[in-house]
Each structure stands twice: as structure tokens, then as C-alpha cells.
Amino acid sequence: MALLAAGLGLVLWMDNAFQRGVAWGADLPRIPQADVPPLGVNLFLDREPDEATIRRTLEMARQMGARWVKQQFPWDQIEPGGKGDFWDERYARSTWEHYDRIVALAREYGLELQIRLDRPPDWARQQALASERLRNALAEDPDRDITGPPDRLEDYGDFVYAVVSRYRGQVHYIQIWNEPNLANEWNWAPIDPRRFVELLCLAYRRAKEADPTITVLFPSLAPNDGLDPRHMSDLAFLEAVYQAGGKGCFDVMSAQLYGLGQPPTERSPLGFDREKWRPVTRTDVSRVVLLREVMERFGDGDKAIWVGELGWNATPPGWSGRPSPWGPSVSEEVKGQYIVEALERSLREWP
Secondary structure, X not given: OHHHHHHHHHHHHXXXXXXXXXXXXXXXXXXXXXXXXXXXXXXXXHHOOOHHHHHHHHHHHHHOOOOEEEEEOOHHHHOOOOOOOOEEOOOOEEOHHHHHHHHHHHHHOOOEEEEEXXXXXXXXXXXXXXOXXXXXXXXXXOOOOOOOOOOOHHHHXXXXXXXXXXXXXXXXXXXXXXXXXXXXXXXXXOOOHHHHHHHHHHHHHHHHHHOOOOEEEOOOOOOOOOOXXXXXXXXXXXXXXXXXXOHHHOOEEEEEEEOOOOOOXXXXXXXXXXXXXXXXXXXXXXXXXXXXXXXXXXXXXXXXXXXXXXXXXXXXXXXXXXXXXOOOOXXXXXXXXXXXXXXXXXXXXOO
């Protein structure tokens, strides 16, 4: 009997590791917004020096088969000087001009934009910038790139409304914030899912006021084990968002599909740690399965998950800079192989 029990346990563990999260069947129920072109790219067209470079970048994206472009529209670049100030003093022109060009060119090349709205200007974060916690973090490491929510969430709502109304009929997808479970995206303050839900729901309402047809994406959460007290596990954060009433404030879930040094076929996070009898804390491509389970547990399984970022870290040979926070490095060749295999796995197992 003991041998039978051990064998059954092994079968259950293997089924959990290899089948968990896999969708089976020829006639599966369709999830809205799931049956869309599968390939997109993250671009920083706002940093390109001229229109010719933007065109060349968009042409390369189209040639590789991409149909989506995720592009940040930084609040601090669009409304830099103060409330309602959309003027660039450096070039004596409207701050909208550069982003109008990006929208127009993406449409010209047949690419659908997903606009990420974050990075408040300093005038909207005066209380946050004055906090001792944030000042100490910058004193410890002046190179830290710290952003976070504004002092008045209403200011962010107004910014969302301004962007969505300006590009109504041209842009159909926006993402609210980015990785709010990290301290550097939350003013180096304690991570606060309830406060984030306030921001999310306010932004969702203002976006729908500007364009009822706009699709609002939940921000991709940073996969992490939660052992660093400055940050919060993506799974715990998402669960807290649902508990705080965030279910009705987004249309599509976003996720990060980083390999973090592991191959795209790695499934150990779905079983148990190899060295200790406890749930694993390492994250990799399979992490999205656990996010889906949180969604289903809170009755939100009819929403699609879109991958916002995917990749592996490939530091140059002989790298002597800071250690990578994205897991062990792989070669450029292996990175390319892994990216293709990750796309193949997602299409095969998570239609």
C-alpha cells in the first residue's frame, strides 16, 4: 500500500507539473479578446530622434510579423510643467506633436498601438518626492529610477481622459500603470494594492468616459518571490487587488513572461521545490499559469491574458557591471531559441 501511495503521489505530481494550465479540447469556450494576432513588440518610439528612424523601426516590426506595438506615453513628457501644461519649452511646440506622429505612423504601417500610461511629472508627486523613505533610497543608490502614483489620483485620471479623448478612434488599447508591485514603481513606499485599486478604477472610469469602446489592460506585474520586503509577490498582489474590488476595473489581464534564466519548458514552479518540501518561489514562463488560477478563483476566468513583455537576459561576454536582476544570462543564440519556443508553447498550451 505504501508503494502504491508513493506511485500515485508521483503520478499526481507529474500531472500537476506537466498538465497544469494546459487547455485541452477541440471546441473550447472562446474567451473575449483571446483570439487576436499573437505577436507584438515593445518599442520606445518617443526616444527616436526623427521620423525616418521611427519609420524604419515600424517597418522592421511589420516585417517580423508583429501586429501590435506597446508604446509608453510618459505623463511627465506630455504634461511636464504643471496641470494642463502641454507645451515643450525646449522646442517651443506642443508636447502632443511627437505622440501624434507616433499614432499616425503606427496606423500607416498597419500596427495596433497599446499605450502604457504612467510616470507622473514631478509637479504631481511633490509629497512623494519629499518622503524620507524615497530620499533615503536615492541617497543609497542615486541611479535608482523611482516613479510612482501622484499625490492626487484625480490628476492621473485627468491625464488618462486627455490621452484617450485625443486619440479616440485611433488608439483602442491602453495599459494603466506598470508593475505596481515593485517599490521603484510605487514611490519606494510600502506596496499598497488597495490604493492601486483606487487608481485603477478611477483611470478605468475616466478612460470609458472619454471613449466607451476603449479596452483597458491591467498592468503587467513583476514576477517575484515576495521575499524582498520592499516588493510584493505578483500572485499576492493580484489576489489583494481582487479582494479590494478591482475585478470590474479592467478588460484584459497583462502578464510578464520572463524566463529568468530558465528554459521556456521549465515547469517546476507548478510542483514543489527540488530541495525543500515547500511551494517553490522561483518564477519563470509558467508563472502565467498561477496568475490565471488567481483570476479563476475570483470568478474572472473569462478575461484574456496578454503577455506584455517576454524575454531572456543576455549580458555581453565578460560583463563586469551590476548583476542582472533577471536571472542567469544566456547567449544571444539561446535567447532567440527560447523566445521562439516560449511563443510556441503559449500558442500550443494556452490558446
